Amino acid sequence: MNHSADWQDIPVRDWQGQALDCAACPHAALRAGGGCEPGRSCMQDAYARRIDRFFRQHPKLATPQLAHPYFEVRAIAARHADVFHLPALMADPDETVRLQVALRLPQRLLGRLREDPHREVRIRVAQRLAEAELPTMLRDPDYEVRATVARRLPEALLPLLLHDSDLQVRLVVAHRVVMPALWRLVDDAAPEVRRVAAERLPAPLLEPLAHDRDWLVRHTAAARAVGAVLERLLLDPEPEVAARARERAAELRGGPAEGERRHG
Incomplete structure (x- = not known):
């Protein structure tokens, strides 16, 4: 039987680097009926x-x-x-094995892997753990674990991560959290988070972001501003922000911006 090139590129060796010994394999009888084949389908091979x-x-x-x-x-x-035999592998010395176990364990046992030493295992746990149990992983030392929790956490509990030390976690929160907690993002240290706030806050509440030190935050606010906030942004010292504010004003009037009228 012809094998694909990628199989041919991988030497046919057992997991200890020795030549395969089909005669000594406990499943040798399968080969006669095409149930296995060295170089293609073999439990004794080193190739996954x-x-x-x-x-x-x-x-x-x-x-x-x-x-x-x-x-x-x-x-x-x-x-x-x-699945009833998987608990025996929860303490397996290899994280690749424990990761596979975390993907299949029933909920009543899955929580035992919340403190696994390997982040990938804990990420899988956070992806599957029951919602009611997710708060137990809010303080995980790995940011991606906490970000995974933030993607699944009930909205009412998202404010618990508003001040997470990692930007990626706070960005996940910023895209999901609702008022009034959303309002607290206007003071976040990262402009990336404040830009999300500018995209999601109710338009009448954008005033603090019209004075933001980051011009991209002000530019984002200008796209949604109304009333006095929009008037403030029309005078912004950054040309791109002022131009976006003029476009917004024109949208609200239902006509083209001033620059578009001049070049129309």
Whole structure:
């Protein structure tokens, strides 16, 4: 059988770097019927894609291999094994295995991985954990874990992350939080967060952002301003901001901006 080029580029070796010994394999009988093939579908191979092909074809053989000495075999077997046997792998020494376990564990056990030493495992936990349990991960030391929590946290609890130390977390919050907590973002230290506030705050509340030290924040506010706030931005010292304010004024009047009329 011809194999694709990427398979041919990977040497056919077992997980210890030795030549495959099909005769010694516990699943040797499968080969005669096309159930496995060295270089394509093989549980003893070191290459993860070949191991995965084997277990996709024979998922019922996965559970007995959860204690295999090679971490790739354990990790891939965990995708197909009986879920009732997965708790035994929650303390597996390899994070690749624990990550696969975190994707399948039932909720009653998933919380035990909230303090896993590896961030990728905790990210998967935060993606799956029941909403009611998410607040227990608000203080995770990794920003991406907290950002994942922020994407799923109920709106009423989002203010708990308004002052997170990481910009990416606060940006997630800024895009989701509602009034009156949204108002508190006008004082955020990062202009990126204040720009989101300028995009989402009710137009009559944009006045503090019309005086923002970052011209892009003022430019964003100018696109939505009304009344006295718009009048203030028409006089902004930054030409781009003033021009956007004129466009906004024209939109509110229902006609083209002054510059457009001159060049029309």
